[in-house]
Amino acid sequence: MRRSDMVSGGIVIVVAAFFGIMSLRMPWNASEWGVYAAPGLVPLILSILLLSCGLILMFRAKWSKAHYDRMERLNAEVPTCGGDDETDAASTRSSDKSSLSEWQRVLLTVGVAGAYVLLLGRIPYMLATGLFVLAFILAFRGGSIVKAAITAVATAVLVWFVFAKIFLVTLP
Amino acid sequence: MSLTTFFVEFAKLLNVQTIFNCLWATGFGIIVGMLPGLTATMGVALLTGLTFRFASDQVVVILISVYVGAIYGGSRSAILLNIPGTPANAATCVDGNPLARAGKAGYAIGLATTSSAIGTFIGLVALAVFSPMLGRIALSFKSWEFFTLAIFGIVICGNLTAPKDPLKGWVAGLLGLLLSQIGQESIGAYPRFTFGTVQLSGGLSLIPVLVGTYGVSEIIGVMKMPVDYTVRTKVERVVPKLSDILDYWRTILRSGLIGVIVGAIPGVGEDTAAWISYDFAKRRSKKPEEFGHGSYEGLIASETGNNACIGGAIIPVLTLAIPGSAPAAVLLAAMWLHGIRPGPLLPIEQPAFIGTVTAIFMLSTIAMTLLGLSFVRPMVKVLQVPRTILMPIIFTLCAVGSFAINGRLFDVYLMLIFGVIGYFMRDNDFPAAPLVLGFILGPMADDNLRRALVLRSGSIAPFFTRPICQVLWALTLLVIISRSPIPGMIRALFKRRESRA
Numbered sequence: 001m002r003r004s005d006m007v008s009g010g011i012v013i014v015v016a017a018f019f020g021i022m023s024l025r026m027p028w029n030a031s032e033w034g035v036y037a038a039p040g041l042v043p044l045i046l047s048i049l050l051l052s053c054g055l056i057l058m059f060r061a062k063w064s065k066a067h068y069d070r071m072e073r074l075n076a077e078v079p080t081c082g083g084d085d086e087t088d089a090a091s092t093r094s095s096d097k098s099s100l101s102e103w104q105r106v107l108l109t110v111g112v113a114g115a116y117v118l119l120l121g122r123i124p125y126m127l128a129t130g131l132f133v134l135a136f137i138l139a140f141r142g143g144s145i146v147k148a149a150i151t152a153v154a155t156a157v158l159v160w161f162v163f164a165k166i167f168l169v170t171l172p
Numbered sequence: 173m174s175l176t177t178f179f180v181e182f183a184k185l186l187n188v189q190t191i192f193n194c195l196w197a198t199g200f201g202i203i204v205g206m207l208p209g210l211t212a213t214m215g216v217a218l219l220t221g222l223t224f225r226f227a228s229d230q231v232v233v234i235l236i237s238v239y240v241g242a243i244y245g246g247s248r249s250a251i252l253l254n255i256p257g258t259p260a261n262a263a264t265c266v267d268g269n270p271l272a273r274a275g276k277a278g279y280a281i282g283l284a285t286t287s288s289a290i291g292t293f294i295g296l297v298a299l300a301v302f303s304p305m306l307g308r309i310a311l312s313f314k315s316w317e318f319f320t321l322a323i324f325g326i327v328i329c330g331n332l333t334a335p336k337d338p339l340k341g342w343v344a345g346l347l348g349l350l351l352s353q354i355g356q357e358s359i360g361a362y363p364r365f366t367f368g369t370v371q372l373s374g375g376l377s378l379i380p381v382l383v384g385t386y387g388v389s390e391i392i393g394v395m396k397m398p399v400d401y402t403v404r405t406k407v408e409r410v411v412p413k414l415s416d417i418l419d420y421w422r423t424i425l426r427s428g429l430i431g432v433i434v435g436a437i438p439g440v441g442e443d444t445a446a447w448i449s450y451d452f453a454k455r456r457s458k459k460p461e462e463f464g465h466g467s468y469e470g471l472i473a474s475e476t477g478n479n480a481c482i483g484g485a486i487i488p489v490l491t492l493a494i495p496g497s498a499p500a501a502v503l504l505a506a507m508w509l510h511g512i513r514p515g516p517l518l519p520i521e522q523p524a525f526i527g528t529v530t531a532i533f534m535l536s537t538i539a540m541t542l543l544g545l546s547f548v549r550p551m552v553k554v555l556q557v558p559r560t561i562l563m564p565i566i567f568t569l570c571a572v573g574s575f576a577i578n579g580r581l582f583d584v585y586l587m588l589i590f591g592v593i594g595y596f597m598r599d600n601d602f603p604a605a606p607l608v609l610g611f612i613l614g615p616m617a618d619d620n621l622r623r624a625l626v627l628r629s630g631s632i633a634p635f636f637t638r639p640i641c642q643v644l645w646a647l648t649l650l651v652i653i654s655r656s657p658i659p660g661m662i663r664a665l666f667k668r669r670e671s672r673a
Contacts, residue, residue: 004600012343022365025467031360036625039362042618043353050346053339060339071336071520102396109395110592113388113567117588120571121581133564140395142560155565168225169576172584 002068006062012054020047026171105140120172128172130156178300181524181531183549185447187581189537190233197234199547200246201241203388203554208255209394209435211568212242212442214387216231217379221507221573228510232529237508237536239499240292243442243479244540247284250554252277260442260481263450263474270466278548282410283468284475284546286417287335287424289537291476295435295483296430297552299490302436306491310516313492314626316634320644321438322349326493326610327648329439331655333603338655340602348610349617351376358619371582378505380583381590381611386498387570387605388591391563393598410548420469423453427476434477435484439609441497442478442485449477490514491527494613498605502610 025038035041058069100108116132134152137143143151163169185191197219204215216237223231246257251268264284271280313321326349330341354365355375366372417424427449434445453473456465463470486503487497493515495501507514518525576585594604628634635641653659 008340008600008602011568012347014349015350019353019365026362026364030362033359033626037359037622037629039357039360039364041349042621046346046350046353050343050350053343053346060470075336095568100398102398105398106392106595109392109563110588112564113391113588113591116567117571117581117584120575120584129568131566136564137321137560138569140560142558143653153472156476159565159568162570163222163576167222169222169572171572172575172581 001071002061005057009054012057016047016050016054017041020051023047026096041083104110112139123169126156126160129159135148173568176637177524177527178534181527182534184253185233185531185535186527188228189426193230193233194237194535194539195543197237197542198241198536201238202245202540202543204238205242205261206248206257206555207562208253208257209390209559209563210242211258211386211390212239212260213382213502214390214570215239215242216502217382217387218573220502220509221356221379221383221576222569224509224576228512229528231506231510233532234412235503236529236532237539239482239503240533240540241543242499243482244285244288244292244295244475244544247288248386250283251280251284252555255560258442260446260478261474262443263446264471264479266450266464267467267470267474270464271471273480274466276466279409279412280451281548282412282545283416283471285410285541286412287472287475288479288544289541290417290424291428291431291479292482292533292537292540294425294476295480295486296353296530296537297434297483298432298480299483299486299533300526300530303430303487303490304519306487307526308520310491312604313516313640314572315620315627316638317640319617319620319624320635320648321492321494324644324648325438325613326606327651328437329609330606331529331651332434332437332440332444333605334601337601340600341446341606343599344602345606345610347365348607348612349614350610351381351607352611352614353618356501358615359622366488371580376611377574377578378611379502379577380587382498382502382608383574383618384587384590385594385608388567388587389598389604390572391567391589392595394559397564397567409468410545413514416468417472419471423456423469423508424476425471426452428475431434431477431480431656432484432487435481435496435500436487438488438494438496438613439478439605441499442481442604445481445484446474446478448472486529486533490518490529491516493616495609499606501608504562504612509592534619536651545614 001061020043023040024036028035028038028040030143031037042155112132115135116128119128119131128154133155134148137148137151138145160171164171182307200219201212204210205212216235219232219234219238221233226234238663242258243260246261247264247268249255249271250261251255254269256262256265256267268280269282270418271277326345327342330345331338334341334344352375354372356363356373363373430449431442431445434448435442449472450470453469454460456469457463459467459469475532476483481497485500486493489500489504490506491514493504495504504514511526513521559567570587571584574583575581577583597604597607624634626634637643
């Protein structure tokens, strides 16, 4: 947690510095009301506050012991949801067929979703949607290729029909 | 608002189209709420985009019905899978799942349904009574009060949504405020942080930000898990005994009141209401040892609290145009999109609207109760759809919903970017609610601060001399000081003095 707070604090400082510098570069006396109506006034104030918070986050991660001891204590006390290791009479768990780590699963999800989003507008909507659903199911080994293909086609056709024809929503 | 007004508005809703829309939207909301990975915010945001071409009166019916259904629906997966369908139902897991393990899944669902219905009813009564009162006070809000209210909202939201580490809540809030500054500012139309692009000149659109932060980030979070869950419990008796409800009437009233108060606080949502209601119920219970092991009282407290919060969250939406929770934020955005102007002038411009919203709440509560008690077994089957099939379908709906409002692919890219940002924020314990609240309140804070300074030639004195501002600043300082090391230092000082004496 210390390490992630250090990294988070660093990112917050960079974001705050970016917004702050961009705010200072905006015109400050261009309007008839002077600095009070300057476009950079509120972003600058917010950047300074965010920068302070980022610095506190980093300093705390580097030097504070009491805070992280308290966090460990609090995390141990909170009742958790999400299933536990006891035998559960209400539900069963099935292991996923793919043997990917958590990070790989995250990257795969974002990657496949990102590819779909980039395809939208470049190829017909139904084709893009069908390919996305097919790729997603196969990537996570959620079923056979036939089952994945049927789901992909059904999703693409149903979404197009319901939203373009019934709800009259513009599709990408 | 008088009872006559309520009954007149309720009678106007009793037509085939409205009842049909209410029923399907409530059912959709229950399913959305039930599915881990889908939140009430996402459900409301999705339908905002998808019902863009509907008439505005029907849109309000649909969105409120989805909201009510989703907050209740999460109790199903909480009870059956020990996974809350929405964060609002996390407290329901604690006593709901032990009941399911003991073979009382159906009864637990029935108790949850009845408690949710009573909670929503308490919320709508509070909405009807307090909205007009707060509306009159809101008419005396000027630029100074609105700016101070925005700051207070961010501080208290950050504090309550990140109770272990409020600094992270405040960072999220400030980030949301900063991101809302992107685009042309309202006084001189100067393009801020746009880098010369047309897409950014209009600012970041709220619906894609919401769908990304609450929807796509949840999809990533769900797919990250290596295991899937399948329901195999049998669901038997559903309708609870009246005595089991009446025995806990004090808990119900207290949880309802807590839900309304927490809901009225800007940005703090149903999850906080549920936990606070649960905590109070446990402290006041005659049998606290049963909590965590299948206590009816615990289940009733959490479900009443989270549903009463809905009515409470709508109160500041209608009177101040400030959302009391994330789904309420989407509702606010949807109202703006359809030409409804919530805020202090609402009772003047659209005097019947508060009555209409109250009546819609009543209708959706009835729909929720009917669907909740009668379609238990078919709806539970939805939980058996594997997430590898469900999540890509949900993502395509998110993309459609984000695209539908402005018809530009940039919004879909934005949705994905905020989905990734939202995921990393949650992974590092930064809450999403203050980010969204800051995003909504940012323009209000910006406009009102600069307007106030221009009006008084730069003087900041009115911010500290006007009575409402003084109350808000006092509350803000109280929250910040209470979470700082100062109280601990003072206590340590007193302890040292006592030990010396």
